[in-house]
Amino acid sequence: MSEKSTTVDPTVNPFAVQTPEDISAQEAFDLFVDVFTDFNQVRLPGHTFLHGPRGSGKSMMFRFMLPDCQMLNLKQPLPQHNYFSVYIPVKKTGLNLIDLGRIDQHAKYLLNEHLLVSYISGKVFSFLVELSKKHSIFNEHKGAIARYIKKFFNRVISSGYTGPMPVVTEGADAPEMFAIMADICDGLYLDVLQYVRKLIFISNSFPPYSGSICGYLDFLYPLLCELRALEFMPKAPIFLLIDDADNLNISQTTILNTWVSYRTTADVSLKISTQLNYVNFKTISGIPIESPHDYNEVNTETIYTSSKDKYKERVSAIVKKRLENAGINKTAEEFFPVDKVQEAKIKEFADRIISGEIVTPNGRDTDKAYRYAASEYIKSLRGMSKSGMTYRYAGFKSIVNISSGVIRHFLELASRMYSEKLADAKATDYTVIEPSIQNRVVRNYSEEIILNDFNKKIEEINQEEEGVELNLTKNAKLRNLIYSMGGAFQAVLLSDGSQRRIFSIALSDTPDKEVNEILKLGVRYGFFQEATIGNKEGTGRTKRYVLNRRLAPAFSLLPTSFAGYLFITNKDLKTAIANPKYFVSQFKKKKSWIDSPEPVKKPQQGNLFSTDDE
Amino acid sequence: MAEALEKILKEKSKSEPEAFPNSSKGYYKRYASFSDYLNNEVHPFVNQAAMVLDIEKGLGFLTDHGPGHIQTVMRRAWDLLGHSSNVLSGYEVYMLLTAIHIHDAGHIRTGRKGHEKASRPLLNAQLGADSVENAFIYSIAEAHGGEVVPGDRDKLARLVPRPFASKKFNMPFLAALLRFADELADDYTRAARYVMGEGGIPHPSEVFHAYAFALKSVDVNLEAKEVQLSFYLSPDDATREFGKLESKVYLLDEILDRTFKMYHECLYCMRYFPAELQINAISVQIEFMGDSEVHQPINYRLKESGYPKLHAQHPSELCGKDLMIDGRVIDGITLKERIEKKIQEHV
Numbered sequence: 001m002s003e004k005s006t007t008v009d010p011t012v013n014p015f016a017v018q019t020p021e022d023i024s025a026q027e028a029f030d031l032f033v034d035v036f037t038d039f040n041q042v043r044l045p046g047h048t049f050l051h052g053p054r055g056s057g058k059s060m061m062f063r064f065m066l067p068d069c070q071m072l073n074l075k076q077p078l079p080q081h082n083y084f085s086v087y088i089p090v091k092k093t094g095l096n097l098i099d100l101g102r103i104d105q106h107a108k109y110l111l112n113e114h115l116l117v118s119y120i121s122g123k124v125f126s127f128l129v130e131l132s133k134k135h136s137i138f139n140e141h142k143g144a145i146a147r148y149i150k151k152f153f154n155r156v157i158s159s160g161y162t163g164p165m166p167v168v169t170e171g172a173d174a175p176e177m178f179a180i181m182a183d184i185c186d187g188l189y190l191d192v193l194q195y196v197r198k199l200i201f202i203s204n205s206f207p208p209y210s211g212s213i214c215g216y217l218d219f220l221y222p223l224l225c226e227l228r229a230l231e232f233m234p235k236a237p238i239f240l241l242i243d244d245a246d247n248l249n250i251s252q253t254t255i256l257n258t259w260v261s262y263r264t265t266a267d268v269s270l271k272i273s274t275q276l277n278y279v280n281f282k283t284i285s286g287i288p289i290e291s292p293h294d295y296n297e298v299n300t301e302t303i304y305t306s307s308k309d310k311y312k313e314r315v316s317a318i319v320k321k322r323l324e325n326a327g328i329n330k331t332a333e334e335f336f337p338v339d340k341v342q343e344a345k346i347k348e349f350a351d352r353i354i355s356g357e358i359v360t361p362n363g364r365d366t367d368k369a370y371r372y373a374a375s376e377y378i379k380s381l382r383g384m385s386k387s388g389m390t391y392r393y394a395g396f397k398s399i400v401n402i403s404s405g406v407i408r409h410f411l412e413l414a415s416r417m418y419s420e421k422l423a424d425a426k427a428t429d430y431t432v433i434e435p436s437i438q439n440r441v442v443r444n445y446s447e448e449i450i451l452n453d454f455n456k457k458i459e460e461i462n463q464e465e466e467g468v469e470l471n472l473t474k475n476a477k478l479r480n481l482i483y484s485m486g487g488a489f490q491a492v493l494l495s496d497g498s499q500r501r502i503f504s505i506a507l508s509d510t511p512d513k514e515v516n517e518i519l520k521l522g523v524r525y526g527f528f529q530e531a532t533i534g535n536k537e538g539t540g541r542t543k544r545y546v547l548n549r550r551l552a553p554a555f556s557l558l559p560t561s562f563a564g565y566l567f568i569t570n571k572d573l574k575t576a577i578a579n580p581k582y583f584v585s586q587f588k589k590k591k592s593w594i595d596s597p598e599p600v601k602k603p604q605q606g607n608l609f610s611t612d613d614e
Numbered sequence: 615m616a617e618a619l620e621k622i623l624k625e626k627s628k629s630e631p632e633a634f635p636n637s638s639k640g641y642y643k644r645y646a647s648f649s650d651y652l653n654n655e656v657h658p659f660v661n662q663a664a665m666v667l668d669i670e671k672g673l674g675f676l677t678d679h680g681p682g683h684i685q686t687v688m689r690r691a692w693d694l695l696g697h698s699s700n701v702l703s704g705y706e707v708y709m710l711l712t713a714i715h716i717h718d719a720g721h722i723r724t725g726r727k728g729h730e731k732a733s734r735p736l737l738n739a740q741l742g743a744d745s746v747e748n749a750f751i752y753s754i755a756e757a758h759g760g761e762v763v764p765g766d767r768d769k770l771a772r773l774v775p776r777p778f779a780s781k782k783f784n785m786p787f788l789a790a791l792l793r794f795a796d797e798l799a800d801d802y803t804r805a806a807r808y809v810m811g812e813g814g815i816p817h818p819s820e821v822f823h824a825y826a827f828a829l830k831s832v833d834v835n836l837e838a839k840e841v842q843l844s845f846y847l848s849p850d851d852a853t854r855e856f857g858k859l860e861s862k863v864y865l866l867d868e869i870l871d872r873t874f875k876m877y878h879e880c881l882y883c884m885r886y887f888p889a890e891l892q893i894n895a896i897s898v899q900i901e902f903m904g905d906s907e908v909h910q911p912i913n914y915r916l917k918e919s920g921y922p923k924l925h926a927q928h929p930s931e932l933c934g935k936d937l938m939i940d941g942r943v944i945d946g947i948t949l950k951e952r953i954e955k956k957i958q959e960h961v
Contacts, residue, residue, distance in 0.1 A: 107746040107778065158731075160738040160745050206779055208744040215749075217762060218731055258772075264763050285774045293938055534960055 010422060010430040014326035015415035017408060020059040021089060025068035030325055032064045033317040038303050038310060041296040042271060043083070045237045047260045049291075050273040052300030053526055055408025058273040062087055062241040065271075067131060078137055081234040083269070088123050088240055090247045109284055110213055111192050112251040117214040118192075120240060121223065122185035128178040138174035141232045145177050151226055152181050155219055156188070161212035163187040188212050216259050225267045237269045246277035258283040260295050276301070277524065301405055301529065312400050315410050319396070328431050336414075338395030339435035342377075349373040349380075361498035374558055375493055375500045382494070393442040393553050394435030401559040402442060404529075404549045417441045446553035450482070477518050477577045482527055484576035485547050486555030487584035488566065493557055501558065504546040504565040506533055507573075515573045519545055527551070533565070617688040618697070619707055620649070626704025633703040635747075635779035641708050648741045652715050656736065657681040660721045667725030675819040676726070677804040677826045679718045686803070687714050690795035693834035696891060706783045712741060713754040713792055730760045747778055750785065757789040758796050770886055790886035794893075797879045798841060800872075801829045817857030821868050824856045828865060840895035840915070841880070845869055847900060849908045866900070866912075873898050877916040894918070 020028065035057065041048050042061060052058050063069065065085040067078060074081060132138035138145065149168055156165070164187075166180050191211030198207065214220065224238050245256060260270055261283050272278075281288045291297040303310065319332035328335065350373035352358045360372040378391050393402065403410035417433045420441055485505060492502045511519065522528040528545040535542040544565055552559040568576075576583040616624075626633065627642040634641050660679040691710065695701045702710065720732030733755060737748045757769040770793070773786045805827035809815055815823050828851065831844040847865060855862040877896045884892055895917035902909045926932045930943040937943050939952075 107749075107776075109776075110746055110749050158734050160734065160748070209746050211745055213745050213749045218734075218756075221763065262763050263766055267763075285771065290938075 009327070012326060013415055013418045013422075014322040014328065015411050015418055017411050017415060020063035021087070023063065025066070025072055028060070028063045028066075028069050029072040031318075031321065032060060032069070033314060033321055035061065035314055038314070039298050039300070041298055045083070045269050046265045047270045047295035048272065049278070049295055049297045050271065050300070051276055051278070051297070052273070053406050054275050055406050055412075056300040057407045058300065059243055062243055062271070062273065065239065065241060068134065071135075078135070078232060079234055081236060083236045083239045084228070084234050085239040085241050085271075086124050086127050088120050088242045090242060090244045107209075108251045109255060110215075111195075111209070112249070113216060113255045114192050114212070114214050115189065116248075116252055116255055117216055117220045118185050118188035118212075120242075121214070121220055122182055122189060124224070124227075124240075125178045125182035125185060129175050129182060132174040132178055137232050138178075141230065142172075142174055142177075144230050144232070145174050146172070148226060148230060149177050149181060152184075152223060155214075155223060156184055156212070159188065159212040159214045159219060160210075161188055161191070162210075163191075188214055216255075217262070221262075221264060221268060228267060237265065237267055239269050239271050242270060242272045244275060245272045246274045250280055253278065253280045254282055254284055257281055257289045258285075260289050261287070270295075311405050312397065315400050315403070315407065316396070318407065318411075319414070330431055332396040335431065336394070336396040336399055336417075336433055336438060337435060338398070339392045339439070342392050342394075342435075346370075346373045346377045349376045352376075361496070372500065378556065378558075379494050391556060391558075392435055392439040393559070394438040398559060399438065399442065402446070402549050402552060409550060413441060413445055416445065443553045446551055449550055450479070450554050474518060474521055477514075478521050478525070478527070480580045481518055481522065481573070481577050482547070482551065483580035484583040486551060486557070487580060488576075488587045489547070489557055490555050491584065491588050492564075492566075499564040502564045502566055503549070503552075503557065504531075504544050505568045505573075506544040506565045507542050508535070508567040508569050511570045511573060515570055515577065518577055519543075617685055618692045619688050619711055620645075622699045623704060623707045623711060626699075626707060630704050633781065634705045634708070635781045641705070644741065644743065645708055645711060648712060649715060651740050652719065652736075653681045653684070656719050656722065657684055657715075660718060663723075664721040664725050664729075667721075668727075675806070675816050675823075676721070677800070677806070677822050679721060682803055683718065683799060684715060686799040686801070687717070687792070687795050690798040690832070690834070691791050694791060694795055694798075694887075694891060694893070696836045701888070701891070702788075703781075703783070705781050706788060709751055709754060709783055709785075710788050710792060712737075712751045713788065714795075716751070717755040717758050717792060717796065728760065730756050730758060744778075750776060750778060750783070754785060754789045754792060758793045770882065786886040787888070790883040794879060794883040797876055797883075798832050798834070800826050801832055802827050815857075818859045819857070821856035821858040821863055821865065824851060824865050825868050825872060828869070834893070836891065836893075838895075838897075839893055840897045840917075841876075841893055842897045843873065843876075843899065845898070845900040846903055848903050852902060852909070869898070869900065873916060 018027070018031075023031070036043050039050065039061065042050055043065060050058055050061070062085070064073070065083070066087055067081065067084055070081050070085075071078070078084075128138070146168065153165060161184070163184070165184070168177060168180060172180075192209075195209050195211060224240075227233065228238050242256070245253065248256065256270070256272065257280070260272075281290075283289060289295060316332045319335065323330055323332075323335060349358065350369045353360055353369040353372055353376070358372075358376060360369070360376075381390060393399075399410060399413055403413065414433075417437050418430075420437050421427050421430065421433055424437075489502050493500050519528065519530075522545065523530050527548050529548065531544045531546060532541040533544045534540075549559045551557075572583075575586070623645060624642050657680045661676050664676050664679070688711065691714065716733040716737055718729060719736050720729035723729075723732040723735075734748070734752050737752055738745065741748060741751070753773060757773060760769070761767050762769055762772060770786055770790055773789050775782060775784050775786065777783075803826075805823045806815060807827060810823050810827060828845045828847050829843060830846050831842070833842040833844075835842055851865050855864055856868070858868070873896055880893055880896060884894070887893075895915055897915045898913065900912040902911070924932070930937050939948075942948055
């Protein structure tokens, strides 16, 4: 793309990460790149679970689905929309109150359902307050809303609510009427909240609860059906966009699952996002909900890690849109260029492999030459590192790979790079991020993950367990495992083996409880991604754990196209968890393994530290 | 006169106070006061209120929903319990009786449609007590009819045994007991006999009164595991059509329909009954009144027999959820394709 003079305001960072909840419809519309071809089920009627790590764009998708954005998107009035969405954020400190544990022995499902129902109802009406302030269609149908509020009052009375019921004045406009309903929902919510607080001061008994009780089927669902039936609403389902549902407690997820089990999707569809920690799929009656019978399931991680091209295309579109909004007419590749000098040197190595000057396990195969060229180049830098020569992480593709399928990781890196550029007093051209800046930011970012974020967690726990030096915490064990894996993968990359692109381990036997817990913790923290592959015997499946590519720079690994994996026994994993230095040194001694590692889909036998290899 | 179950509640509140939350103190008293209030202030007016609310639909002339109907439901529940006081705990008897009292009271607020969902304000206002406990009673009563959501009538499956203040009660069984007892609570005492004679029943409600009037006896026979219904029809009633909503129907056809529906209800509710109280047949005897024998009696017994007959033609219609893999019901050819694909991937 040709460069032209732009109206760039360099002080505005095009990659600033904004919370989707806090941005206007216009901003969301300007920033959003249509990803619904990847996640089509999310915008269709039907209950859907949308799983994905933090920052993978779930909330942004929800923001775009809200009616104000859809008005900009479809350029159609509300009744013509395909759905009416309401955003329901679930914060850690919102519904999942610590004191709720007290009601576990006292109608936990009824009272938790009441909390959920009154909270969601409150959000629905608060949302309508704001929407009706900005769009005249609501005030054009004040009469219908006034009739609706009477039905609402009836349901509130039926729930046993005894709080004040405001009088709706004749001239009340739509926002006022919705505000009245939102206030009453807050009152309903408070009924149980106050009861729970009262319990704190009482032990061994439960005083009678005399407040309201609202259930999904007798309160929220009929209210939403009646709302949907109003003439100015879309002739389509209402979508409740429940964001970060893994912040709900077990009783609440059980209740939410029970709602999913109801066939209400033509009227109300539940769109539930999780950060991969939603572990309970049972209903109140103990029967699990199942996909696709009760709901559809979409996993952003699976979609974007299984199809890297798709992810790269999405990120490229996001970058282009953000650059355009900032007045920069460049493609992602132009804005984040590769290091041309480094690329030329790697090509030189490839040429030398093809010419036979450098001997690799696959001879002079042209295609495979490039696979070894980067490895040979990095090896050549080893002796020169004292003079400052290291591999440079630069280029759009490289940053995309390091961001590991999570859009926010990419934006965070891009945002930091842009800030670094701004901090450079000599900089004049803000339409490109030089490879040196890209490399510096990427390396710092990767090291930060291990040294700062991770160590903080370990220190916190160590402080709590002071004096228990020998008893390594789970976090410390996980850190050891990451260092062991990083060290081993680096050894493979710098070896003369045929398969040097290793970034994952596969289990060759069943892990014991401790190892399993550490692996799970790694998945939970996002350091590993879990997948399955055929086992060594070809008789079934076994688990594979891929190291997060954000850690690649910290171990000087190549973040692109990791193809092989390392079969590892439980015994070896225990060594890796206990002592990374010993593990890596033992690993390096196992020459036969390094010389013939496992390409994907062709597993082979062999333990890591079997004595005959030494 | 107190019904047998009410006497049992009174006795058990004294003899087994530990079965009630926070001791039995107050439970019988609370029930008695609630029962008095409803018998005097609510039940006698259910028919009138429903008539006013449903007058435009012409549906308001209900068969009796007054105190007599509540007593009949209690008797049928007692019959279904085999006249045994050992099946339910005192606390469960309390939950059942209060639920029976309110199960039809919602007619006063909404008329016939949705009446099962409209009783909670009455419960909260008149029974007092704990809102949570009231909500459980409401759930037991509410499950006697209607739909969970449009198209889904399986209400009992949504209920699970619950504890309240650490006292367990079998909510699905109590709800099934009330539901089936209510189903059996139709008989000649519910018909507006004099008004019928005078031809005063509105057309849409005619057949409901005629059916009730013809049903002279309902007996639960636990030994035979069946409910026995005895109808007596006059030649006039057997040969004329009765108004039913917007259409007309012969009384025999109505009896066939209603007893078949009763059998469905029986099968449904029995899923939640203990083994010793199972009913598996509805036995119907229809006799004709008259000086000379106008027609031989018609007797039939609704019971599963012979090779089972199911609506479903394939296991997937009964348990599709379990057979669904990757969005498709698994069958031989799909299994073959899946295995072959897997093998190819590994080559």
